[in-house]
Amino acid sequence: MIDHRLQTLRVLRERGTVTATAEALHLTPSTVSQQLRQLARDLGVELLEAQGRRVRLTAAAHTVLRHADVLSAQWERARADLAGHRAGTSGRLRFCAVSSALAALVAPAAARLRERHPGLAVHMSEKESEDAAHLLLARHCDIAVVIPSEQTPAPGDARFAQSPVLDEPQDLLVPAGHPLAGHAVARLADAAAQPWIGSPGRPDQHQLMLAACAAAGYTPRIAHEANEWFAVSALVARGFGVGLVPRLAPLPPGDDVVRVPLHGEAVPSRRIVAIVRRGSEEQPPIARGLEALREAAAR
Structure with a gap:
């Protein structure tokens, strides 16, 4: 019901290149380029400007996209109304x-x-x-x-x-036999002197750990780095440091690690x-x- 070329323009805004847009829409790059040229001709405005090997949306294109977003949302609502009859x-x-x-x-x-x-x-x-x-x-x-x-x-x-x-709390992960392993709960400040396992490949998780420790009054000493939970668990199990893991994150069975729930003012969650x-x-x-x-x- 809505010109499909507007959808192509919306995806181009998101993906940034004609090639990536074509891949997302399962079209060829030449088809995407042709659709956008035809749309520009029918609207009587320039939609794209060359920028090296890439293209940049013009001011007119952004105006078209504002209306396209409204049209798309209204069409989704229309589909919802029609679905109500079924x-x-x-x-x-x-x-x-x-x-x-x-x-x-x-x-x-x-x-x-x-x-x-x-x-x-x-x-x-x-x-x-x-x-x-x-x-x-x-x-x-x-x-x-x-x-x-x-x-x-x-x-x-x-x-x-x-x-x-869901607001998912983070648990402190310690090796079995660690002084905190037998605690029902712990404060993040209790691990201030511990070496830590960082996860720089998971930027959101790593920044959450740094921010939580800062709120607890210290900067964690990053001794080792691992991104996958099984790797973090393996390092913690062998005494190379402690870490933070989301409550929903699965850990491999058999590793000698203990999740310790955190409490207090600096309780991180995602x-x-x-x-x-x-x-x-x-x-x-x-x-x-x-x-x-x-x-x-x-x-």
Whole structure:
């Protein structure tokens, strides 16, 4: 119902290059270029400017995109209204999520949907948070479960609707036999003198650790670095340091490590958020998916 070339322009804004846009939309770069030239000709304005090997959106293009975002949101609402005339218990719902949220939240939510609505086909994929925007815009995903960062859509982004799913606390990970291992809870300040395992490859997690320790009154001494939870766990188990792990992060069985819940003023946590295309949250399959996520988080 809405000119498909506007969607091509919206994806180009997100992906930055004609080649990346073509890949996201499963088109050839020449088809994308042709669509945008035709759209510019029909609108009577220039949409793109050459910038080396890349292209830059003109001021006119940004004006077109503001209207395209409104049109897209209104079309999503129209689809929701039309879906209200149907039972809404069949169709397809696609989740993408970071690994820990996929395992602890999305999978249980999908199982609940399968029990309640067997005609609703649910597809799940593990994706990084920074991929959420283009996956939603390219319609490869309906609900993205992410950890907010500078690379995810801002809360006020008019293209998306966002809702918090869970505030996930962080646990202190120590080796078995450590003085803190027998404690029911600990303060982050109790680990001030310990060597730490940093995770620079997970910027959001690493910055959370640094900020939490700073709030507890010290800068952690980073002795070693590891990004995957099984690697962090292995280093902690062998006494190379302590670390922070999200409550939902799975750890390999058999490692001699202990999770110690934190309490006090400097208790770090990370927010997990569900993002959908604005206006689509009223479509029955997506509304049911969001409800199932909230139920999984409550459990």
